[in-house]
Amino acid sequence: MAIADKTKSAGKPKKKPSSRNNLSVLAKAIIANAGVGIYIVQHGKFVYVSELYQKITGYTDSELIGTDSLINIYPEDREKVRNQAIKCLKRESFEPYEYRFVKRNYEIMYILETVAPIIYQGKRATLGSFMDITERKIMEEKYSSILENIQEGYFEVDLAGNFTFFNDSVCRVLGYSREELMGINNRQYTKDKESAKKVFQAYSQVYKTGEPLKEFGWHITRKDGARRYIEGSISLLKDSSGKPIGFRGISHDVTERKNSEEALRQSEEKYRSILENIQEAYFEVDLNGNFTFFNDSLCRITGCSREELIGANHRQFSDKENAKKVFLAFNKVYRIGDPTEGFDWLIIRKDGTKRYIESSVSLRKDSGDKPVGFKGVIRDITERKQIERELNHMATHDALTGLPNRLMFSQLLNHAIMSAQRNKKQLAVLFIDLDRFKIINDSLGHEAGDQMLKEIAGRFRHLLRAVDVVGRLGGDEFIILIEEVNELNQVATLAHKILATTLKPAVIMGEECRVTASIGISIYPRDGQDEQSLMKNADIAMYFAKEEGKNNYQFYSDNIQSMANERLSIETNLRRALERNELFLNYQAKLDFKTGAITGVEALLRWNNPYLGSVTPTQLIPVAEETGLIVPIGRWVMKTACAQNVAWQQQGLPPVCMAVNLSLRQLMDDNLLSDIQTALKESGLRPNLLELEITESMVMHNPTRMIPVLTKIKETGVRLAIDDFGTGYSSLAQIKHFPINTLKVDRSFIRNLPQDSENKAITEAVIIMGKNLSLTVVAEGVETKEEENFLRQQVCDEMQGFYFSKPIDPDKFADLLRNHKASPKTH
Template sequence: MTLSQHKYCLTRCRFLMSSIFVDPHLQNQNYLEQVIDAMPAGLVMVDAALRACSMNRMMADLLGVPDDLLLEQELALDDLIACPELARHAAEALASGTPQDNVLVTLDGRADGVRYVDFNIRRTRKDGSYMLLLIGQDITFRRKARLRLQESEEFFRLTFSQAAVGIVLLGADGRVLRTNSKMSQILGYTEIELLQRFFQQLTCAEDMAEEQALMTRLKLGQISDYQLEKRLLRRDGARVWVSVNVSSMRDVNGSQRFICVINDIQRQKQAEEALLRMANHDALTGLPNRVLMQDRLGQAIMHAHRAGRQVAVMFIDLDRFKHVNDSLGHDAGDGLIVEIARRLSNSLRESDTVARQGGDEFVVVLPDLAGQEDAARVARKLLDNLFQPTTLCGQEVFPSGSIGIAMYPRDGEDSATLLKCADSAMYGSKGQGGNHYSFYTAEMGAQAVEHLRMEGALQRALQRQEFLLHYQPVVDIGSGVVTGVEALLRWQPQDRAMVSPADFIPLAEETGLIVPIGEWVLLTAMEQQVAWRQSGLPPVRISVNLSARQFLGQDVAQCVAGLLARTGCDPGYLTLEITESVLMENPIAAAETMGRLAAMGVQLAIDDFGTGYSSLASLKRFPIHSLKIDRSFVMDLTQDADDAAIVNAVIALAHSMKLNVIAEGVETGEQLAYLSKQGCDQMQGYHFSRPVEPGRIEAMLRAGRG
């Protein structure tokens, strides 16, 4: 009930009471009671002793007592309404006559729950005594509504301030009108600092246009809300990714406002970027991987097409990387790959791309070139920078690479074709001995096709038993007696002519097939030695070449021991030949392996001596029995003084170290005579015999040819 309603009720009560007091005979008692009972408020009349004299039906309902309760007895106000506060105000009104308004009384214990009654107290006179009129208005609904509103406001306040997301209330102009602590945490500003800023000041310039377009549509009512991911500027200048949901609302004055809910997604974005980087970059080197490289190559081709420029694609393969990996371990190999990646990256322009294709292969994309000479200049720079010493596991290594180059648009107009051509050109560089670059030519395409065909056929050769061994006699120069043979691998495909070792041995090395092939050679040679011995021939020394991959890439000593046990071959008549370059690749590991082999009784020979970088002094650390002078020195020793001097020095120094000397490639009597004069121990070559089948060697041995 409003104050005016209270006043009306009081005035009406006074009028009725004055009518009773002035002329009771002129008023109808029943009529008076009906009027009082019909009042929209509860009424209690209290005498000067603060005893309730009467009350209307509304008050009886509020108090939950019978209507006729006070007709039977008078109750103290405290007994009727147990509220000390109401009693105090009633006493004050009775004593001073001062109206007492808005006295709140809580009525508990009712079946329908707690009720709230607002009392106004007025003093009046009756029969010369003071009386009090207590008019009570049921405000339960209004009070509960107010309490719910207060509770809702408190809940909103706490939710707003304690929310796990940033919440901002913006004015129509973007000014921050209200914000919460989470928003301060996201941006590093205090709440007061945020209230002094416009949201536009907190948004990255790159994201402003999109957001302003959405905000305009929101203002015009074209959309009811929007959501986007954007970057906000922190107080320290850093950028933070957030997800923003914005909705429009009107305040009590009808002014447009915007509620922004901001979720910090910086970690999510960082995780997404990490995943994207993992998908597009090599984990070991951090370089772009094949996927990203092909995307950039495609972009470079489109740009070159529009601008009339050229693009170079370089395929780079490290030389002898497998040997480093096998001899020094995978950690050293990984370290070399990382170092190569760094050198390549530092040698290129920012607009260029260097990617790791996989293993020891890299691809370089050079966009926006004027011509082939630009690519050649970069290739020379890359090779120079690669061929610088680096230390791996205490060993100094000189990396080098073979580079194949394809040019757009000359060699191809799409990524796949250019990469294929660059790969073919790389094999051309490999064929030159490595540490070279080659541009693609049409002939290389045919060679690449043949390379693939040969690789497939080589993989099937072992299964089809297409390999065989020929043996070349090793002859004692002094007596002319055959003292041993060297096992030489031959490949006889089922459907074509015999393939030269020069054509398939490098391919077997490259693909790794040389390891199982080499093991087959060892097994077959040992079995042949046992077969000759069992046929009654005198013991024959068999020499077998070990490839670099065999010697460095597996436990060759364990392999040899197993084959010796399997075949029954006499290790005292088995010689294993190793090139000096393989020994110098990892001298410590080589010495350990050779020591184990020598302990079995196997003899060891250095093949192609003089073609590498070792010296006789450096060979003293190895348990070597023989040196084989490379055929390149024997070929012209009777005409070339330098070759003759080298041969003389090798023989003399080898003998001083108690090593046996074997000359390879002896083709003429003059060469044989010279070697005999210089004291060379043994020889092999066409002058005595070409490599032949096992049966012909057996015939030689039985005939005692020499």
């Protein structure tokens, strides 16, 4: 969090301005796509905060503008941030720095921030950009805890060999402090040419082959000038795109072992003394593998006493696989005569526990140079192996559910494809997306969402065979691999089971929660012969399962691909529809039953594209919703409709209430209230002549959050209507809690009135309830004289539909409004 200069503004407090109005369109576009939170501070107070800044921190524009920019910084970090801001203004430092920030919900997050001095509205200011690095900090602390509790040194270097990360064991071995070692090059402690060359060759080999190099040794020179012998393993370090960025490795100081081995060759007495004082276990066996000599470390590793070990065979501590591994190593040493170093194997201790050990073995000869057995040094590397397994697991598995992640699943799928190809078998990929999961996250929080994901993951595991694989791709997306598919009914049966098990309720944080699943299925080799094609086509099929109402499964087909291509074309062209002026509005009148006057009008979005032709709302709206384009499009609709209403009045036409539909994304957008006020202010339309229509399912998406939003909108004087009433999740009793003015009876209940008895009963009940709640009741979709007469008899307030007027362009609507003669019998 950057701070501006210490100059304080004088004069009376002013009303907080909207920071967005002070930025150019280009600046807004850049900031919106920056991917980081942006703010500007002037005289120590916020004058601008971006939408992403608000989203990350939880604070709104109105809560921050004009306030002290230090107020939400963790108290212990404020001085650090203040000093960094001063350096920035003095142009002394622009380096990124970290600090802690207290979010709106009182959670503490870690921030990585960069600041720079700017001129804003003619005055000095500080521009800051920051991102939330909380998850990274948590992971770093976890890694640090693991790495600092092992004896071996863990290190990471860049491609030039400069240290970028290491644990305390590395500092201890090299004799440098952490501050001295950070950024130091490996050539500084490999001063002899032979070791420097050896290290360079090792790094080069790993870089060229991409394969890890296990257990090679080299000399290092400590800070105090002492020489130490190090053994280690090195692997390539890559970024998220797979590009090499450096190396990482595990090392251990084996100087004592090397010295011990040298001493063994010089003196038997000295050699025995040293053996009992080293950490590694030393052993000697005869040619049959029976122990003839060892030190106490071997007793400690095996869990046996000296009496139990003497004469015992090494095979007693191994299973068949590892006994064979040791036999082959001994046999190689016997045949070739050269020692073998760095081979590891698994032993079984006396108490039954298993430990990983690493060994170096050489041939033992008598004075006549005749082989009489073997000698070697072993060390317990169980903890190191565990860390390697954990690091590998973290790289290939989802941290929350423990399921294979996208990387691991892709590898498993590739192996399965090769197997299916060899055996001429089919396999299936099921792409699963959870429906309504976002409701749990929004209403109960991410902890509840995480619990639900773990519950669903467990259910999926329980359904599958041992040979099948379920993975998590991220968010609420899962993926399943089914091998050896004999017929499609086998896959369909499993899909039915997945739908059923997903639908079962789960008690999360004391609440009963339900989700459903949309499943897309691709079959090898019919729908693709490689991993990428199968996953892509399963994803496409999943999307159309959602389009079919969710809670179902769809097999990929050519027809689905064709629809996907059509949808992609719609999405591509829709992104430019606004700037190309391809969108326009038609208007459908609302008629008052009592007076016969036109009292309202609904703005309806239309799109005519030069390539696609006329695109229907049922094609347009879902794409706009999913891509997020519905927010800018909805903003344009509101402004255009308000301006058109005022234009009609300026022509001398009577004022009518303009109805505009809101989407769920708009309703959840933090800028909605500001957009409404801007549309009214720019057009000059009176608030009571604007009515915003929402569906009841939108409100029931999260009533706790939505009702306060609607209340704030209504407080501006704008009217609110529930559209498509009766088709959503709310009950008649719940409607009284909604801050609305109007109920619109869905067209599906108006159809075939009064002949359809069910529709008749529902419509009568809605009209009566609306009257009792003092709401205006509008019947939409009226198409026949019989429907109009029935609604008039039920004292419905207004009607809308083709029977009176179809949606028409602004000029035709002006003519309709100008020529219409109000009469109770008018239709």
